[in-house]
């Protein structure tokens with residue numbers, strides 16, 4: 001027995017299909033035509049990838065075929081939808097930076113937008129190569145130490161000065177802080193610092209013979225020998 005059916009004829013192919021159930025429509029004429037591929041060739045050169053359809057919308061249709069495209073900047077190849085733009089190329093591209101470094105950045109980033117992240121290798125204003133920052137950042141402060149002669153020291157003693165305080169040092173002209181190298185008239189070393197006046201009273205312990213009893217003892221260098229007696233003689237004369 002032949003049941004009821006709806007004959008559906010496709011204009012493009014002339015194909016007549018017999019539809020018996022509404023659910024068959026989706027399978028046999030999904031886009032309103034027949035179940036064969038649309039034969040139209042799009043402007044991109046690809047055949048329309050839909051099933052046969054009665055409406056000729058091929059000028060507006062966005063081709064969905066995947067193709068290999070080359071990025072506009074560097075011709076990097078990537079798989080894209082035919083009708084879509086390449087978009088941002090994420091491949092890395094070596095750049096010669098204006099600072100002289102060579103750095104890797106995503107292809108789509110414009111040269112003007114790049115910040116060099118190499119360690120800074122420029123000399124600081126003081127001449128030291130001591131910058132701790134990145135190339136695109138403002139330079140850091142010098143952390144080195146320098147040896148500078150104390151400006152008024154006749155012995156050319158040197159101070160250890162943080163490079164960043166060099167100007168202050170040269171302006172303040174501090175006194176020399178080294179031990180004074182002078183010999184006193186007694187033959188002992190001065191015990192003051194170099195920048196100060198020399199020792200007035202030498203307190204170096206020297207051998208001494210008590211003028212009272214003749215006992216060997218020590219006394220500070222500066223004291224007159226006749227004035228220094230041992231404890232016992234001092235006691236005897238004071239009582």
Ligand SMILES: [Zn+2]
Nearest residue numbers: 044046063082
């Ligand atoms: Zn296409």
Ligand SMILES: [Zn+2]
Nearest residue numbers: 071076089107
């Ligand atoms: Zn690219």
Ligand SMILES: [Zn+2]
Nearest residue numbers: 099101116135
């Ligand atoms: Zn750089």
Ligand SMILES: [Zn+2]
Nearest residue numbers: 120131139140
């Ligand atoms: Zn720097």
Ligand SMILES: [Zn+2]
Nearest residue numbers: 126128142163
């Ligand atoms: Zn420095």
Ligand SMILES: [Zn+2]
Nearest residue numbers: 153157176194
């Ligand atoms: Zn000195």
Ligand SMILES: [Zn+2]
Nearest residue numbers: 180182190198
């Ligand atoms: Zn001295």
Ligand SMILES: [Zn+2]
Nearest residue numbers: 186188202221
């Ligand atoms: Zn002395």
